[in-house]
Amino acid sequence: MSLTIQHAFDVVLNVLGLTYQRLPGYICYRALYRIVLWPCLLSPLRHLPGPPTGNPLIGQWRAIVHKEAGIPQREWVKKYGPVVSAVGPIGVERLIFTKPEALHRILVSGWLECPRPSFLKNILGLVAGYGLLTVTGNEHKQMRKAMNPAFSIPNLMAQTDMYYDSIESLIDILRSEVNAERDPAKGKEILMYDWMSKVTLDIICETAFGYKPDSLHNPHNELAEAYENLIDLQSGPNIARFILLVIIPGFPYLLASQWGYNHRHWFEKIPILRPAAILMDSMHRIKTISRQMLAEKTADLAVAASDTEAKRDIMSLLVRARTADKGEGYQMSDTAMMDQVLTFLGAGHETTASGLAWTLWLLANDTAAQDKLRHEVSAILANNPRPDYRTLKDLQWLDCVVMESLRVLPPVPMTVRKAAENQSIDGTFVPKGTLLYIPIRVVNTWKEIWGEDAEEFRPERWLNLPKEYNSTFSLLSFIAGPHACIGKTMAIMEMKAILAGIIAKFAFEPAYVGQVAKPTAAITMKPADGMPLRVRCVAPTPVASMAL
Numbered sequence: 001m002s003l004t005i006q007h008a009f010d011v012v013l014n015v016l017g018l019t020y021q022r023l024p025g026y027i028c029y030r031a032l033y034r035i036v037l038w039p040c041l042l043s044p045l046r047h048l049p050g051p052p053t054g055n056p057l058i059g060q061w062r063a064i065v066h067k068e069a070g071i072p073q074r075e076w077v078k079k080y081g082p083v084v085s086a087v088g089p090i091g092v093e094r095l096i097f098t099k100p101e102a103l104h105r106i107l108v109s110g111w112l113e114c115p116r117p118s119f120l121k122n123i124l125g126l127v128a129g130y131g132l133l134t135v136t137g138n139e140h141k142q143m144r145k146a147m148n149p150a151f152s153i154p155n156l157m158a159q160t161d162m163y164y165d166s167i168e169s170l171i172d173i174l175r176s177e178v179n180a181e182r183d184p185a186k187g188k189e190i191l192m193y194d195w196m197s198k199v200t201l202d203i204i205c206e207t208a209f210g211y212k213p214d215s216l217h218n219p220h221n222e223l224a225e226a227y228e229n230l231i232d233l234q235s236g237p238n239i240a241r242f243i244l245l246v247i248i249p250g251f252p253y254l255l256a257s258q259w260g261y262n263h264r265h266w267f268e269k270i271p272i273l274r275p276a277a278i279l280m281d282s283m284h285r286i287k288t289i290s291r292q293m294l295a296e297k298t299a300d301l302a303v304a305a306s307d308t309e310a311k312r313d314i315m316s317l318l319v320r321a322r323t324a325d326k327g328e329g330y331q332m333s334d335t336a337m338m339d340q341v342l343t344f345l346g347a348g349h350e351t352t353a354s355g356l357a358w359t360l361w362l363l364a365n366d367t368a369a370q371d372k373l374r375h376e377v378s379a380i381l382a383n384n385p386r387p388d389y390r391t392l393k394d395l396q397w398l399d400c401v402v403m404e405s406l407r408v409l410p411p412v413p414m415t416v417r418k419a420a421e422n423q424s425i426d427g428t429f430v431p432k433g434t435l436l437y438i439p440i441r442v443v444n445t446w447k448e449i450w451g452e453d454a455e456e457f458r459p460e461r462w463l464n465l466p467k468e469y470n471s472t473f474s475l476l477s478f479i480a481g482p483h484a485c486i487g488k489t490m491a492i493m494e495m496k497a498i499l500a501g502i503i504a505k506f507a508f509e510p511a512y513v514g515q516v517a518k519p520t521a522a523i524t525m526k527p528a529d530g531m532p533l534r535v536r537c538v539a540p541t542p543v544a545s546m547a548l
């Protein structure tokens with residue numbers, strides 16, 4: 001074994017034209033070149049405006065990971081303009097483009113030359129499955145084509161009713177929490193993110209797989225628990241350790257392998273590798289459940305007598321489409337189908353929960369907007385407690401509130417791409433290997449588009465959009481182009497149904513004087529403190545006042 005490694009090493013040295021004696025010098029030279037010579041003296045990007053490199057080993061890393069997600073980048077754009085160059089750890093350059101022309105090139109016309117970088121694909125693959133979020137090019141086109149019908153408007157319309165059992169359970173739980181207080185009129189401080197996370201998990205499981213974890217009543221449900229552990233890896237001190245692990249070449253494959261799972265107890269013994277053991281255990285549990293779900297869907301298909309009897313959840317639709325296709329078109333394998341379970345959970349659950357928690361926070365701080373929303377939704381819910389897709393879509397103020405919340409506090413504040421080759425982006429030469437920020441929060445609150453009050457929550461702006469507004473590139477919360485969020489309409493509808501239900505029954509206020517929002521700096525931006533809010537039950541609005 002050691003002879004083979006020695007031999008492989010000799011071959012590598014030979015290819016590099018090196019000897020053992022020259023190896024340390026070569027490593028020093030490469031490090032010096034990467035960290036100092038290239039970014040400071042040679043790179044064509046060194047003349048672009050941007051923050052100073054600072055410590056050459058870590059560059060702007062501290063600002064990027066320790067400050068609120070998207071905020072350092074917003075400050076740079078304010079200071080240096082619409083194209084910013086910033087150096088990260090070990091001299092890796094990253095560019096920020098904010099103009100629609102540049103974003104069109106990166107996300108739409110040149111999407112194949114600007115793929116997701118492999119470290120992002122590795123993180124996403126491990127926590128959100130090797131599905132749509134990790135594939136590119138032709139494989140992505142085929143997979144997306146196979147999945148699009150499941151996210152079509154007719155299917156979403158048919159699914160809306162599936163939200164309401166969970167929403168009604170949530171309302172009952174919140175009401176009993178408040179009523180259990182000695183003085184219910186004063187309300188109760190409740191961690192709203194936690195409840196938003198449970199209700200969205202129950203809804204995504206039901207709409208995506210027809211599975212009912214009922215995490216609202218049963219926090220120890222196996223899937224809910226396994227997934228919770230996976231999420232914890234992406235926040236707090238774990239995120240840095242997690243990134244360090246996935247950038248080690250070959251490590252993501254080890255983590256995803258059966259061998260890794262069988263030997264996970266080795267990893268538990270070493271503190272730095274402990275997140276790897278948790279990850280392998282959670283993934284194994286989720287995979288076991290998804291295998292059972294797939295087997296059930298396939299069996300259901302054999303017994304469903306008619307189309308109307310057939311299940312409407314996304315996985316059932318995918319299984320039916322695969323069978324109907326009779327092997328003529330693109331066939332999603334069983335493994336790919338199981339990976340979608342993790343993708344829907346990873347991409348569709350925490351994002352929607354964070355979007356809802358931020359909306360409640362913004363409404364808690366804007367009583368007028370909250371009262372207006374309660375007035376609008378109560379009038380509808382009084383006659384129809386389970387509004388359908390069209391009714392929810394037509395609620396104008398609800399739409400303004402949701403869009404404005406997704407604009408100022410986007411659940412995904414930033415994503416990244418990598419220049420796969422030398423190219424020109426909106427007149428700027430971008431060398432191969434440069435990281436490209438997709439600055440979602442920066443663009444969403446850019447004063448050049450949204451005006452001087454761009455950073456403020458003002459739902460009424462959606463009634464009269466600024467003339468600079470571009471429907472594709474001014475609100476990037478779901479990004480744009482072939483990789484744009486496939487679940488956008490589903491997420492918006494789900495947020496609307498949940499908000500309408502709870503705003504009609506409860507009033508929300510900050511939990512204490514001086515409370516500030518505490519967004520995490522992770523892949524998704526969720527409230528680090530679980531979003532405590534004071535919740536009070538509201539009396540039903542008299543029918544006469546609704547008619548006004």
Ligand code: HEM
Pocket residue numbers: 116132133144208343344347348349351352355410411412415416476477478479482483484485486487488490491492
């Ligand atoms: C408020 C809620 C949501 C937000 C803010 C959001 C945001 C995003 C963003 C920014 C991306 C692009 C990521 C990147 O390319 O780096 C994305 C992709 C994706 N999202 Fe969402 N998402 C939400 C809800 C959902 C839901 C409910 C689902 C599915 C059930 C979903 C499924 C996906 C998938 C599969 C992709 C990958 C698309 C592709 O590459 O073709 N998302 N989402």
